[in-house]
Amino acid sequence: MALLSLTVVLVPVLNLWVPESSPFHLETYTVSLLGKYLSFAILALAVDLVWGYLGILSLGHAAFFGLGGYAMGMYLMRQIGDRGVYGNPEIPDFMVFLNWQELPWFWMGFDQFWFACIMAVVIPGALAFVFGWLAFRSRVSGVYLSIMTQAMTFALMLAFFRNEMGFGGNNGLTDFKDILGFSLQSDATRVSLFVATVIALMLAYLLCRAIVVSRLGALTIAIRDAESRTRFVGYTVEKSKLWLFVLSAAIAGVAGALYVPQVGIINPGEFAPLNSIEVVVWVALGGRATLYGAIIGALLVNYAKSWFTVEFPEVWLFALGALFVLATLYLPNGVSGFLRKQETNS
Template sequence: MNQPLALTLAQKAGPGLTLALAVVVAAILLAMPLLHLLPAEHALHVSAYTLTLVGKILCYCVVALALDLVWGYAGLLSLGHGLFFALGGYAMGMYLMRQSAGDGLPAFMSFLAWNELPWYWYGTSSFLWALCLVVLVPGLLALVFGFFAFRSRIKGVYFSIMTQALTFAGMLLFFRNETGFGGNNGFTDFRSILGFAITAPGTRAALFIATVALLAGSLYLGFALARSKFGRILTAVRDAENRLMFCGYDPRGYKLFIWVLSAVLCGLAGALYVPQVGIINPSEMAPTQSIEAAVWVALGGRGTLVGPLLGAGLVNGMKSWFTVAFPEYWLFALGALFIIVTLYLPKGLIGLLHRRDRP
């Protein structure tokens, strides 16, 4: 077979192969919670540890996709997305702590001799109000921050530094016991959600399926935006913002919309992360967490939507292995990975795959 004909067949098979792989991955993810419901002695049983680990990684995949929307398409490198993720987690954690406490105060408040709930805890015994907080708290913070940042035309490295300072300030605030969020211990010891035991196999399976649905919905929304006129304007903001303004567009509204949407997606991911992992504390706001998210996107290939999912899965899989086998070397491995990607894989793993398809 001559080379042009082989290339033509490969190009025709490409979309079909990609779709087939997506279907296989989706089938595996949807089968995992069902296999978790099988008896523990069954050969196909998926353990609670495996289901929790994969569910946690899927939540990180949503964060990677959200960051790709602002960095890959709008050119805004955020080093503060860990803050939005943690805020969504804390909003859900407040509800879970109220469920565990019943009519009393959460355990950490009793330990610190609090006499009553702070005003910002009012209504958190309601699941619907908790969901509103999951969306509103990171969304409003992103709206206020983005409004002033984009109005001042802050971009590039200055924008990255400001987002990193924002998440660092949030971490320091939540570390303080008097803020009413559990200090450095955060929230843990959750018992139920919507009346169901949080460690029950059925509850774990439902949370996992909800995470898969959130990831699928976020991916669909991302592709819909990327292929629309809005997505083309975002890429113009990234590549030639001054020229776009000369054409009569105001980029501030486009950047603010995608920035707030990205923050809300991170908040939803955090809300599903907390009941599956069973803890939320200020370490999730650490600047290193947001930097890791940037590594996920860079490794997978920014501006591709699918690439960041691949990067998040690969890096967190490596992290799970390193922190058990060689915990003291993980940060060195992460730094080396980032350097290799920067020097040799500027378009990430997706770019490497595309390069292999060329003649």
């Protein structure tokens, strides 16, 4: 929390007030990159809440992340208005190209920022509620539940690739102009989005922390370690699992909504099952059931990916694979577990 608070102060100062000629100047591109990393950290936090503390290995959180991103992307598309290629003030360019005559009903309301923000939380939460209610009441767990979550995100990816769905097909949503009337190309807007992402991460961390140290948190650990025994002593296991699963999905949706204006695009590739697996790797590398470990893992892996793709583009996949193998062998409890061990030894 102290480090995040420090970045909220330092990043705007180094970007907006330090001259570009200074070696301490922080480029706007770097600010956006940091904002993207922190959006991923919020997503990792959501996964750690259900995997680390509840024992649900979700391989479908990319679906919730993508839905939150599409909700914000739809708002940003509505803000383009007549500045698009075809100059239609009501219908986005890709719909004009596909000969759509009017805006679909499910795009209504997305011209309002507040509505898009609500939908970025409600839509992923509603999907998680329906999926979780059906799965948990049937007592599906373990690898079977993981496969079902992966199937869910794969099905969404295939659906969003179809042009007739009305979400841009293969190309997705892009060419955004502004948000709340402020240009997305402006340095001040980029910094504001970064600050909003940091604040969202801090709030998400505090919320998750409050849950895991409460009686509900103790119950989730009991469900993770001995679900049948917890159910036998009288606790409503299904309701607890469903509530936390929905909350985790909502947090992932917020991460997606913050991610889209900073990267400038959202497409069906965000639903790819591989993305969900990668998030699990972030959490495992950082350390399960620590919350802050998930944040560390997301930042480390994504920074490593960016560095390897620039310095060693031909071998970066092998380098990252080696990183994960070495972390599994020598850091079985993740980076946070290693740090705790060093603190104990000292």
